[in-house]
Amino acid sequence: MQDDPVTQHVHDAARRARTASRQLATATRHTKDAALLAAADALVEATGSILEANRVDVDRARAAGTPENVLDRLRLDADRVAAFADGVRDVAGLPDPVGEVVRGSVLPNGLRLQQVRVPMGVIGMIYEGRPNVTADAAAICLKAGSAVLLRGSSSAARSNRAIVDVMAGAIAGCGLPSDLVQLLPSEDRASATALMRARGLVxxxxxxxxxxxxxxxVQESTVPVIETGTGNCHVYVDxxxxxxxxxxIVLNSKTHRTSVCNAAESLLVHADVAETFVPRIVAALVARGVTIHGDATFRAADPSVVAVTEEDHATEYLDLDISAAVVGSVDEAIEHVRTYSSGHTEAIVTSSMATARRFTxxxxxxxxxxxxxTRFTDGGEFGFGAEIGISTQKLHARGPMGLTEMTTTxxxxxxxxxxx
Amino acid sequence: MQDDPVTQHVHDAARRARTASRQLATATRHTKDAALLAAADALVEATGSILEANRVDVDRARAAGTPENVLDRLRLDADRVAAFADGVRDVAGLPDPVGEVVRGSVLPNGLRLQQVRVPMGVIGMIYEGRPNVTADAAAICLKAGSAVLLRGSSSAARSNRAIVDVMAGAIAGCGLPSDLVQLLPSEDRASATALMRARGLVxxxxxxxxxxxxxxxVQESTVPVIETGTGNCHVYVDxxxxxxxxxxIVLNSKTHRTSVCNAAESLLVHADVAETFVPRIVAALVARGVTIHGDATFRAADPSVVAVTEEDHATEYLDLDISAAVVGSVDEAIEHVRTYSSGHTEAIVTSSMATARRFTxxxxxxxxxxxxxTRFTDGGEFGFGAEIGISTQKLHARGPMGLTEMTTTxxxxxxxxxxx
Incomplete structure (x- = not known):
């Protein structure tokens, strides 16, 4: 491992990140916010060169036969650059999580005990697609007092490089180390593997x-991981x-935005209201272009409904598709959710307090x-101000993760x- | 994997644990405490059969050539059984972490948001040595609302079996499922491997x-892990x-109890006080039977001091040994600690506020x-009432872990x- 140049490169980057993070750990909020605001300004100022780099990424991706909807996620324009620069400014405006006293007491022997929030140290991000994640993650990690190693997708390599260079330069201009924000090579999987195996360094x-x-x-990392974002979300109509x-709620959860993890992928309807509700929701979904993968009751409502399979129940479509079934009780709905859900978000529609409590x-x-x-599971909607992802695991952070979740104590x- | 009988056994146990945990998740504190008190009474009542099982474990371990200090940790007597039964009672007396509202607010759109503490679900413990961990872990997990799969050492198999049977029986007598506390086979490593690979089930x-x-x-688990207990703790005398x-403080940290993770393993002394302090602490440590692995200054103080190596600096002796060195500044002490520490506990002795702050x-x-x-890093000393281990990682829990750390939200x- 030690001789592999990619691993060596990642380890060197992680060591420089550690050194940089130590300087950041004792920086005041004032210094961090100044660096973030400078980075936001620099991003806007560098819009031209960022878009130029992005154009090369998009052209190469198109030449490689990338579908148009993926190209759209990769593509930047001046508005998108301005939007993520504004996101960086928003992070500057958030309270500093570092130094927060989580609990404190005087022990019987007179010892004064405080549990205090401190930076994580070095955080690795492995991500696909959108270059705006680069700016978001850099800003959130910096505000939370940690250095970040960014390993984006190779398709966005030039865009990410342009963004990181601009931000790192602005940060250095404010007296903080530019090694706080580093982009790792993305030509092959080796750098991602090295990052997730860099236990002790990351x-x-x-x-x-x-x-x-x-x-x-999750399978390969020896560094602790927070799993994010797979959302097989259910709506249960009681x-x-x-x-x-x-x-x-069904229409909004399914169709407001289909490519996001908090979109609904599965609909369950209580048998008592199926006769009324199923034909109605089928018509409404079909009218919005949704393909329904349904059980017999749903299929009886419209010829366009296709037969649901076990696999459908477990699928996160991220598209205009939904699996659908009638259940005999809230308990059957709970069992269905427990069997197929990815543990992201579930919704119940009911006026019964007892049923709501049983479901929750x-x-x-x-x-x-x-x-x-279901679309409300979001750091912005929850009022966290910034979100680095949505955790679907139980350890450390669960649900939308903001600045607090990027710290330890x-x-x-x-x-x-x-x-x- | 599916056909291997040990893996199958562990997966079946995990599924039963999941089912049992769901009943526990909605149990009231009253029910949980009643089960814990019944388990404590049952342990005391079954002292005879637990000691009988333990005698077989101890005899076999002795026959296998186990050293006396290890046998002592394995050995139970009526006082030790009474002590861990009391520990179970103490857990019953602690507040219930489940249901605690961690934060809550009303969002601008009128949504009422609450982050609520809920049970983890199924927790696996892989542990060595002392059978009291069995009773401790079962009690803490039950109170925190989770089922536990216990994978103890094979040397304590009969003792652990006796303890688990007694506790599971008492729990069942209170109307909770006996599957909440299950002991996994410990004849070979397969059950431990199956447990740490049971992602989704555990x-x-x-x-x-x-x-x-x-x-x-840490290397092999795909289930999220909390690393515990390696303590290469330092005392820095400023x-x-x-x-x-x-x-x-040096004497207490090193010699109060040597086999525990919060014992000091390394001593650093500022050069300005070395002339006075080194001969004095060397004499005091040597008088208590401590072997000092020291640098030139320490070696000059007493002929019994042996030359310290790089490996010594990194060693958790868990015995009457300590590595020792003189440093030129608090910054040098910090660098030394950062290089060799396991991230458990460090102590500084100083009257300077600025130096204390710099070190912390x-x-x-x-x-x-x-x-x-350093001996104060302990769930009991910190007032947590119970401790399932001391986390040396940054994710989820850091330091002594009590009931709260065994929950998610x-x-x-x-x-x-x-x-x-």
Whole structure:
């Protein structure tokens, strides 16, 4: 391993990141915010060169036969650059999580105990697609006091390089080390593998992308990982649902934006309201171009409904598709969700307090919506101001992750000679 | 994998644990505490059969040539059984972490957002040695609302079996499922490997034992892990130290109990006080039977001091040994700690506020003591009431872990039809 040049490169970058992070750990909020605002200004100023780099990425991706919807995610324009520069400014405006006293007390022997929030140290991000993640992640990690190693996709390599160079330059201009934000090579998988194996050099790896990427990182990483973003989200329409509300929530959850992890992928309807609600929601979904993968009741409602398979129930479509089934009870709905859900977000539509409580206690997901769209599971919507991803694991962070989740804590104990 | 009978056994146990955990997740504190108190009573009542099982374990271990100090950790007597039964009672007396509202607010659109503490689900423990860990871990996991899969060492197999049978029986007698506390086979490594690979079936694995065990789990586990307990703890005696206090803290940190992770393994002394303090602390340590692995200054103080090596600096002796060196500044001490520490606990003895602050911000460990013994990093000493281990990683939990650290959270969002 030591002789492999890519691994060596990643380890060197991680060591420089560690050194840089130590300077950042003791920087004041004032210094960090100044660096972020300078980086935002520099991004806007460098729009021309960022777009030029992006054009090369897009042209190469198009020549390689990349489909238009993927090209669209890769493509930047002046508005998009301005938007992520604004995102960097927003992070500057958020409170500093570092130094927060999480708990504190005086122990019986007089020791003064404080649990204090401190930076993580060095964070690795392995991500696909959109170059805006580069700016977002750099800003959030910097504000949280950590250095970041960014391993984006090779298709966005030039765009990411342009963004990182601009931000690192602006940060250095404010007296902080430019090694706080580093882009790793992305030509092959070796750099990603080296990053996730750099235990001791890197404190945390966050994969952000498709299910395949996340599975690979989870399986191969020896650095602690926070799994993000796979969302096989369910909407359950209960016997006691307001059916107008149910229709609005199903449509919004499914069709408001289909390519995101908090979009609904599965619909469950209580048998007692199926006769009324199924034909109605099928018509509404079909009218919006949704392909329904349904059970017999759903298929009876419209000839366009295709037969649902076991695989459909487990699928995160990220498209205008939804799996659908009638269930006999809230308990059957809970069992279905527990069997197929990725643990992201589930919604129930009901006017019954008892049923709402049974559902929220029964499922095992990062967020449960009662009478609201699944689309609300989002750091911005939750008021966190910034989001680095949505954790679908139980350890450390669950649900939308903001600045706080990018920190750890330490116990500071002050005495005057206490011994045991 | 599916056909291997040990893996199959572990997966079946994990599935039963999941089912049992769902019943526990909605149990009231009253029910959980009743089960814990019944388990404590049952342990005391079954002292005879537990000691009988333990005698077989001890006899076999002795026949296998196990050294006496290890046999002592394995050996139970009526007092030790009574002590861990009392530990189980103590857990019953602690507040229930489940249901705690961590944060909550009303969003601009009227959604009521709550982040609520919920059980982890299924927790795996892989541990060595002492059978009391069995009772401790079962009690803490049950109170925190999770089922536990216990994979102890084969040397304690009969003792662990007796303890688990008694506790599971008492729990079942209180109307909770006996599958909440299950012992996995320990004849070979296969069950431990199956447990750490049971991603999706097990939510968290905690290794507790020697550095080798912990390294293996960290490397091989696909289930999220909390690393515990390796403690290469340092005491740094600053130029501005009260030398009486420093002597007391060094002696207590090193010799109060040597086999524990919060014992000091390394001593650093500022050059300005070395002339006075080194001969004094060397004499005091040698008088208590400590072997000092020291640099030239320490070797000059006493002929019994042996030359320190790079490896010594990195060693957790867990015995009457200490590595020792003189440093030129607090920054040099910080560098030394950062290079060799396992990130558990460091102590500084100083009367200078500026130096104390520099040290606490400079090292990167779970706990930092200012003018106190390293031995205070302990769930009991910190007032947590119970401790399942001491985390030396940064993710999820850092330092002593109590009931709170054995839970996760979920976001509950209540609306009246909100859509985006």
């Amino acid at each position: 404190d945390l790896v966050i994969p952000r992308g498709g299910a395949g990427l996340i599975r690979t990182v 016997a006691d649902a307001d059916l107008d509300m149910a229709e609005a 206690l029964g499922v095992d997901s990062a967020a449960v919506m009662v009478n609201a769209s 330490t116990y500071l104990v002050e005495g005057d000679g206490q011994i045991r | 939510d968290l694995v905690i290794p507790r034992g020697g550095a080798g065990l912990i390294r293996t789990v 130029a501005d130290a009260d030398l009486d206090m420093a002597e007391a 911000l400079g090292v990167d460990s779970a706990a930092v003591m200012v003018n106190a013994s 979920t976001y509950l969002v209540e609306g009246d039809g909100q859509i985006r």
